[in-house]
Amino acid sequence: MSVYSDNISLKAKGFADMHDITPKLREIVATSKLKEGILTVILPGSTGGITTIEYEPGVLKDLEELIEKLIPSGRTYHHDSTWGDGNGFSHLRSALIGASFSVPFQGGKLVLGAWQQVTYIDFDNRPRSRLLHVQLVGE
Amino acid sequence: MSVYSDNISLKAKGFADMHDITPKLREIVATSKLKEGILTVILPGSTGGITTIEYEPGVLKDLEELIEKLIPSGRTYHHDSTWGDGNGFSHLRSALIGASFSVPFQGGKLVLGAWQQVTYIDFDNRPRSRLLHVQLVGE
Amino acid sequence: MSVYSDNISLKAKGFADMHDITPKLREIVATSKLKEGILTVILPGSTGGITTIEYEPGVLKDLEELIEKLIPSGRTYHHDSTWGDGNGFSHLRSALIGASFSVPFQGGKLVLGAWQQVTYIDFDNRPRSRLLHVQLVGE
Numbered sequence: 001m002s003v004y005s006d007n008i009s010l011k012a013k014g015f016a017d018m019h020d021i022t023p024k025l026r027e028i029v030a031t032s033k034l035k036e037g038i039l040t041v042i043l044p045g046s047t048g049g050i051t052t053i054e055y056e057p058g059v060l061k062d063l064e065e066l067i068e069k070l071i072p073s074g075r076t077y078h079h080d081s082t083w084g085d086g087n088g089f090s091h092l093r094s095a096l097i098g099a100s101f102s103v104p105f106q107g108g109k110l111v112l113g114a115w116q117q118v119t120y121i122d123f124d125n126r127p128r129s130r131l132l133h134v135q136l137v138g139e
Numbered sequence: 140m141s142v143y144s145d146n147i148s149l150k151a152k153g154f155a156d157m158h159d160i161t162p163k164l165r166e167i168v169a170t171s172k173l174k175e176g177i178l179t180v181i182l183p184g185s186t187g188g189i190t191t192i193e194y195e196p197g198v199l200k201d202l203e204e205l206i207e208k209l210i211p212s213g214r215t216y217h218h219d220s221t222w223g224d225g226n227g228f229s230h231l232r233s234a235l236i237g238a239s240f241s242v243p244f245q246g247g248k249l250v251l252g253a254w255q256q257v258t259y260i261d262f263d264n265r266p267r268s269r270l271l272h273v274q275l276v277g278e
Numbered sequence: 279m280s281v282y283s284d285n286i287s288l289k290a291k292g293f294a295d296m297h298d299i300t301p302k303l304r305e306i307v308a309t310s311k312l313k314e315g316i317l318t319v320i321l322p323g324s325t326g327g328i329t330t331i332e333y334e335p336g337v338l339k340d341l342e343e344l345i346e347k348l349i350p351s352g353r354t355y356h357h358d359s360t361w362g363d364g365n366g367f368s369h370l371r372s373a374l375i376g377a378s379f380s381v382p383f384q385g386g387k388l389v390l391g392a393w394q395q396v397t398y399i400d401f402d403n404r405p406r407s408r409l410l411h412v413q414l415v416g417e
Contacts, residue, residue, distance in 0.1 A: 001140035001141065001142075001276075036142040036144065036274075037142050037274070037276055038177065038179050038241075038274055038276050051234045051235075051237055051238075052185060052233070052234065052237075052238045052239075053185060053230055053233070053234040054185040054218075054230055056218070056221055056222075057217075057221070058216070058217035058218040058219070058220055058221035058222070058227070059216070059217065059218035059221075059227060059230045059231070061217045062216045062217050062218050062227055062230070062231055063230075063231060063234055066210060066231050066235070070209065096235075097234075097235070098237065101237070101239065102179045102181075102239050102241050103179075103181060103239060104144070104179050104181055104239075104272055104273075104274030105274075106144055106272070106274070111181055111183050111272045111274070112181075112183050113182075113183040113184035113185055115184075115185050116183065116184055116185040116238065119234075137276050138142050138276060139140075139141065139142055
């Protein structure tokens, strides 16, 4: 049994900018040499979220519209009155979708469906360089 | 320390069809002989979700109505224009609820409340046979 | 590799009462002597949720308002007709936000952003003493 860690570096545009991180996660599992266990990926930050979705343009646009409907970007939140950085909506979206996600791996492969991609969504209101942290525990 | 894997097979009807998978998870923990650790269960697919809820008919109906309110099934999504399979709403529901869930276990028992059940919700728009994947890491 | 468990005890007021549990989680990681691995924290109960958010009064108020908008407290749910305890909304909020959350730790530190706090939200409709369960798997 051991633990293996790595990072995924990406340039995010914000405003529900989506990134399929599955290929990178697969590489990390392969490099780790671990065969069976659990992988957890997290954004160490408060304005992004991670979930799974079929990574095709139609449903990604649907997800963006859904998030905009549930937590509109075009209004003032209490958070904005506190800090004046205008990204109250970004924080709420992150809290709702969740900043971490866990996936088992077996036989050296992530246990995911063929049309299911682990997707990082950047909710901030400006471009940012992001470093996601990936941790594997297994054997 | 070791890793133990198993599957849960079920027949799902779709449209927010709910299944209490706690009894199966308990069996898997017992069979694994592991006493302390973390269990992660995932649907390898993009149209289901897993969370915990008190598994009683009233609140399950509430949850179905809530999901229908947040992400209505009776409209056309961009995803549907792409694929024509009419299940755009199913994908969005899965992304919002989350396709994986993690529960600690201790003394060979899942750490859950008495009225808290791990519940698989199938969001697809047709009946499907499903195979959930369960992974335990512990000792 | 080993597993380490502990609890976090807190007094919750209900109705989206929020608690920053990050300092307690940090203490538990330090006491465990584990350096690398994954931590999972869960409420063993069906009326609370755990996520991350910047723990400042403005955005906490925003989160409370968002949850009230998505799942209003001032109406009767089917669950309430079943049990008469009037906390149908509490169960739905827990199912949506999720009762467990996982965070990697590395070099003996939780992998979190500087303005990202692991936050327990009590959704019940009355004050309760709560015992969160924390499980670490690592080395």
